[in-house]
Amino acid sequence: MNLAGLSGTAFAGGLAGLLLALGALHLLRVRMRRQVVDSLLFFRSVALHARPRVLGRKLARLGSFLVAAAALALAWTAFAEPSAGDDAPSRAIVVDVTSAARASPRVAQAEQLAATLGLGPRGVVVAAGAAPLAVLRPGEPTELLASRCEARFGDAPPSRVFDALVACAHALRDGDEIVLIGGPPQAPASIDGIPVRLAEATAAAAIDVAPPPGTRLAVFVAEDVPAAIAIALDARGDVDRSAIGDAVVAIARTTATLPVAMPAVLVEDRDDGVVVEPRVTVACAAPLSLRDAARQSTPGFRPMPGESPWIVDARGEFALVAAQDSRVRIAGALLDDLTRRDVPLLIDAALEHVRPRTTAPSLPIAAARTHAGDLLPGLGDSGTLAPLFLALALAVLLLDAWLLSRGRVA
Amino acid sequence: MAIDTQRIFDPAFLRSLEALRIVARRVPAGGRLAEQPSKARGAGVEFSDVRPYVQGDDIRAIDWNLWQRFEKAFLKLFLHEEDLPVHVLLDESASMALPPLGRSEPRDKTTAALQAVAALAFVAAEHLDRVGVTPFADASGIGIRGITGSASFHRLLAWLVARSAGGRTDLVAALRELGHRRLRRGLLVVVSDFLDPRGAGGVVDALRALPHTPCLLRIAHPHEARPPLSGELELEDHETGERLPLFVDEAALDRFATAHAAHCDTLRAFARTRRGRYLEIRTGEPVVPQVATLFTHGALSG
Structure with missing residues (x-):
């Protein structure tokens, strides 16, 4: 029953607004009807007898408002799930x-x-x-x-x-x-709007490359892909080296013949040119170190029309990585250095991009x-208490209705 | 508050006055509206007493039978019949202009009050009685006096249509002021809703200090004794603006009716003790027939 998960500020603001609205409605509800009479002469004698009850009704009105406000606060608490902490992301x-x-x-x-x-x-x-x-x-x-x-x-x-x-x-x-x-x-990739980020591997050596039992691996790797890709894929631990026809995602050179609809990570051997200046990570989801000044001399390729560069020089002329729909092109020279720690991350990001994901x-x-x-009991939601809050709110609202029934204008 | 004169003295009302003329003529002789024998002896027709003749007396009044018996001149004395004034106090407070609770019709108490005054003045004019009307609200206003005969009656009508309602009800002050004027003893007609803040007791005390015979015409709305109200109300006095929060239920209405009945009973009992009249004129009904009931049991006498 966690509908909002509001912060403390939003919760307090919402509660104040609701209480103000309740107060206004309460005033409208119990405001006495004004009636002009020719004289209060006889009504005063009536009021003399009714005075103790008037006090009781005033208390009933105040009590009615308080219990209604309490009910509203409880219901609001139950639905809004306020957090006691600050608004910092968690x-x-x-x-x-x-x-x-x-x-x-x-x-x-x-x-x-x-x-x-x-x-x-x-x-x-x-x-x-x-x-x-x-x-x-x-x-x-x-x-x-x-x-x-x-x-x-x-x-x-x-x-x-x-x-x-x-x-x-x-x-x-x-x-x-x-x-x-x-x-x-x-x-x-996300659950209920909360992004699910895969933790980056701190080192290829730290990754257990043994595939877990029962896991269906679905990435085809062509035989002639660079060793860096193989290592990166081994680091992922979900590589199937079966035939390409069964593959979900292919990793191959751009010269390979692949079905048109097959998602693929392609190694581009073409070398269009070099602009000696820092490369810029434009769209790559992986936190690559390539955004720094490293590899300034790595030759890149010209992005094709409609292709979105991931890593490109400052002029946007020669890309090292570019993606279009379900295809990611990676400059082959980028994968030469087997010691680069960015390579597994880059391959991982490329696979994440081209692989059909469970959204x-x-x-x-x-x-x-x-x-x-x-x-996870005690974490975030208080789902077991929300119905109790709501039942309590209903009870006090019924009490409120009973209290007001005596003062309601006929 | 302006008064719709066309509605007050419409042709139907004037025709009903003609019917009232017949009622007035049925009043037995010697029972005129304000007619009563004066204690002053004079040239009347009803024998009262004798006294020794003194020089200067009218020799036509000498009782010759007593002369023969006592050989001494005695003068016959007759009651001097004279008209007694009809003093009318007309309530013009704001409460008289308020329409009935829960009713949409524009009938107010002022209309009934003016018609009642006109009807009474009509009967008085028929009997050549002298009528004076004094308006009051929180203070007495400038009235009209010497209304006697049909010519004066039309003057009264013209005066009545110029009336307007407003201010608080202070009947007690108006009665005290009337007492200070030392008017000739006569019939005191009070046309009001009698909603003086001092209650019926205060009004009766003020009336008791006056020598006049009271004729209390209480103008009342329908259902006034048990107003059609219920629930949580903030009652506002139309005259003072004072507000009173009150929860009105059946028990409260019972208490209201009891207080209202006691108020009316106090006025009625006082009128009876002074051999006067108490009449409740309801605004929802024609006024003239109600006023005519004053004469069904004989004359109104001071």
Whole structure:
């Protein structure tokens, strides 16, 4: 029942507005009808007898307004889910610990991310194992993460990660993000508007290249692609070296013959020219170091019409990476240096771009959504209390109606 | 507040006055509207007493029978019948101009009051009685006096159509001022809603200090004893602007009716003790037939 997840300021503003509206309605509702009479002579004798009841009615009116205001505040609280923290963006780090073999480095990476990036006021580190569990909350020392996660390591279906993702998205709000460390290849790009960012690999050597059991790999790699691409793909751990006909995404040289509709990452061997000046990362989603002055002498290619350069020189003349629809072209020279740490990230970003991604809630997400509120108790939503609040609000409104019924103008 | 004179003295009303003329003529002899024997002895026809003759007396009044018996001159005394004045106090306060509660018709108390005054003055004119009308609200206004005979009656009508309502009701002050004027003892007709802030007790006390015979014509709206009100109300006095928050339910209406009845009973009882009349004139009905009921049991006498 988390409908808004408003900040404290927005919550207070909304509540004040609602109370003002309620006050205005209350005044209109109980305002006495004015009646001009020829004399108050006889009415005064009536008022003498009725005076104690008038006081009682005044108290009833005040009480009626107070209980109505309390009911409104409760209902507003139940629906708006105010956050006590500030409005700073938060980050949920989901660590896939379904595979015991790869859990330790992922937890270490999560610890590093939590320490360097921080979690924010609503952030959390969630161990996505057989049962998702919040293992680190804001303000807690990150050193606790390893010991808390250790007991959660164990084999579990990778789809359990969806439970953690949905639960985190449920607790976060616009402007926040989810960082997924590991996870199945069909991880969605976003859930309920909360972007899901795949954690970047800190080093190729740190990536467990062994594909997880049962994972269907769907990227075809042509035999003649540079070794750097192979290493980068091995780092991803979801590469299938089967025939191209079964591939979902092809990685090949631009000279390869591919089906028109097949998404592909193409290695461009053509060398159009060099402008010796810093390259600029224009649109690449990966945080590449190429945005710096490095590789100023790398030859690039001229982008084709309609092609969007990712990395280009300052003049926008020669691109190192460019993308169009489901095709990404990468300058072959960019991949020569096997020690570049950017290469896996670049390939990863290119694959993310061309691969059909799960943007709509899939079956695992829908299944996880049904019990999202129970997965991470105490995090964000108070779904169990909202119906109670609403029932209480209904009760006090009924009391309000009963109190006002005595003073209502006939 | 201007008064719609065309509506007050419309042809129907004037025709009803003709009917009232018949009623007035049925009043038995010696029972004229304000006619009563004066304590002053004079040249009347009704024997009253004798007294010894003194020089200068009219020898035509010497009782010759007593002369024969006592050989001494006695003078016969007769009651001197003279008209007694009809003093009319006409309420012109703002409450008289208020239409009935919950009714859309423009009938107000002022219309009924003016018609009642005109009807009474018509009867008085028929009997050559002398009528004076004094308007009042929070203070007495300039009235009209010496209305007697049909010519004067039309002067009264012209004066009445020029009236307007406004101000607070202060009947007690008007009665006290009337007492200070030391008018000849006669019939005091009070045409009002009697909504003086001092209540019926204050009005009666002021009336009791006057020597006149009271004829209290209370102008009342329909359902005035039990106004069609209910619920949470803020009542506003039309005259003073004073406001009174009140929850009106059946119990409150019962108390209102009780207070209203006590108010009317006080006025009625006082009129009875002074051998006067109390009449409630309802605004929703023709005024002249209601005024005519004053004469169904005989004359109004001072």
